[in-house]
Amino acid sequence: MSHRSKKPSLRRVALLGVGALFATALAVPAATADAAPAADCAAADAAIYRPPASVTAAPGTVLACRRVDALPLVGDVPLTAWKVQYASTDGRGKAVAVSGTVVVPRAAWTGPGERPLVAFAPGTLGIGPQCAFSKQLAGEYQDAYEGGNIAALLRAGYAVAATDGAGYLDGQVHPYVSGADAGHALLDIARAAPGVPGSGLSAAARVGLWGYSEGGAGSLWAAQLARSYAPGLSVVGVASGGVPGDLKVVAKSLNGGAFAGFLLDAVIGMATTHPEMPFDELLDEEGRTAVRDAKMLCLVGTLARFAGGRTENYTRDGLTLDQIFAVRGPDGRTWGQIVDKNKLGTGVGPAGSGARHEIGFPVLQYRGLLDEVIPAETEEATRQAYCAARIPTQWNTYPGDHLLADFQAVDDVVKWLGDRFAGRPMPGNC
Template sequence: MRTPRAKRKTRLLALTAAVALAGLGLGVPTLTAGAAATPDASAACDAPDERIYQVPGGVPSDPGSVIACRATELPHVPGDIPMHAWKVQYSSKDNAGRAVAVSGTVAVPDAEWKGRGSRPVVAFNPGTLGLGSQCAFSKQLAGAFQDEYEGENVAALLKAGYAVAATDGAGYLDGQTHPYVSGADAGHALLDIARSAPEIPGSGLDPKTKVGLWGYSEGGAASLWAAQLAASYAPELDVVGDASGGVPGDLKVVAKALNGGPFAGFMVDAVLGLSSAHPRMPFDELMNDQGEETLEKARSHCLAGTISALAGQRIEDNTKDRLSFEQLYALKGTDGRTWGEVVDAQKLGVGIGRAGSGATYEIDFPVLQYRGALEEVIPVETEDATRKAYCEANITTQWKVYPGEHLTTDQLAKDDAVKWLGDRFEGKPELGNCLLP
């Protein structure tokens, strides 16, 4: 008989690894700094649930505009926390600057905010949930099925009194493919749900409030991309800090490690996600029959199914000419870029600098980065390298290693991440620990 610890280990391994409302005659007012301090349950936000996940006929050009919203319950956020919550569809931009609609969840605790200033908002990006449309985080929180760990992260933020703006990420609307690990798509979607949260009727949130960013694994890459893009893409947001854990900073390093291994499903998701984000690159024509079957499995599964159904997959076995990653990286798209250049463009910690440095990505707030000492999914060399790049760029960086595996580290760090964000909201200084080895 397996011990409880062994059972938990097995389970962890299985898990790791719209037309605008104005056109419908349902105007969505924008709240100002003078809006009510607590949610208003009577405010109209009653789009049908299916509308949240329908591709709208048009998308507002202003990122963060609310397209549709509806009040919802979050039974999979533990703790019976009194709150008001909404599913929301909002406008964002893809990696090419095109307007897209994205879904997500906004939750505001009912408890009166007693901290400094107005109630802060934490823009949260969950870890990998799978590419199937049923896997969207907003559907899981609202009861489709439970990822208890991410639900606990949301609960911890709400218990601390913070509003939570949790993006599904782009590509979870009907008929779409999530652009998994595409940096700009992810960063934009996370920043834009922070923009949209105060627009929800009755949220009581101040558009000028302080904003924190948080994510782990895929979400860690997303939140770190949001940190890099904040100054140029969303300069009006008062972002005061970012917490990012388990970050797959260099996708080439990650792909090499995952290929043929127990967590190869994440590699398949990344290949499929980047191809959807970059349609000018060769892709479908490269797949053999097995490749087409593999991609169909990736499109339909959530996290546990992705890991179990796609374990051991090798990129060479799924392409017509048994192409290796190195051979794929050399192939060019219709815009002249190679796949290698596209993948390199997703690398975190490149072109970063402090505010006023003239860097491509200027960051004027501290970041928290962390990983597990027993990390078995993301190569620690790329996690460590991302931290090193931030330190070398003089970005104030706090770094911590927890005694856990990939998924357990998410929970081991949860309370520390919430407290660290709380210190940023309170204006406490962060000196970082880049001088430590």
């Protein structure tokens, strides 16, 4: 495999250092009904992020779209792009609206068949609406770091449908690390992309899934859910890196460390998806302040504000993670059981196996050998679970840490996806 020698800029490296505060987005009144996008995709920017009062359209329907002139984070690749709001389904089966970005290279597609589409799930950016990947791609904020991934796909001739993920509309909270929310949002933006007026994309196009870190988990969840949730999509492969496959293992590693802000975001994300579970009553005043602050911060600010934080410092009774996992809700379920439902690699099997999650296409998983954020044991365990389930799986490692490995893998991932689009066999290296 090849390794990119180009290192991220000092600004990107600083994502793991000093923080910056981002203001919360102002709430915008809810729309009263679903509406088909105008033929010229001329919705106001505010309309993309305004949550409808209700969503009645089928998952993958474009609800609003807006042509954007440039994507500064992507660079100077000739492209046409749209911000979109589309219908999806949350982790509990409720119809919701999600925002994202659809990008098409201006260069004509010269390969066989329709232009392929890559559905892209970004890494961790923060849980407030101000952190949405679509806003950062458009240059409204400077905290994201994966514009180069998008640019590489466009240079290869592929269209990109990059989801923000659920919970980035005004007044919402991102359900961070909720597997079903993430998987549905990614699959539905792939379904939505051909419905963007002027995109020239086909609903019959071959689709690849890609994500790293939070996006790595989201893309693998999309792979696990694709056959049951979006059987009409022609998914040909998934590339997932830096995957937090077992959230309990990750949580124990993050608690009290330099990246404890990720754990706080995860706790808030779980509380958002399970409002019936005890949460606010477990917090002390410092904990409530931490929750308020986390919703106002994006990636860099979150890391700086909460470095070294421990759950014991934010809870009334100094609860450890194990004690929080043991807390029961009104239906008798524990927080630990809810967290375990988001564990990747359980109930998976190849197409026709009868497994709960049938995966009928190849999988690429990868990690940095010096990853200081996601424990090696959970990344390797997810890979081993896929291999044990007889799912064709390629496993790559890179010499970098968590952030650097994302950049090092880009060329390999784009080539791997290209091989899947071309229908080349992939026996894997289990």
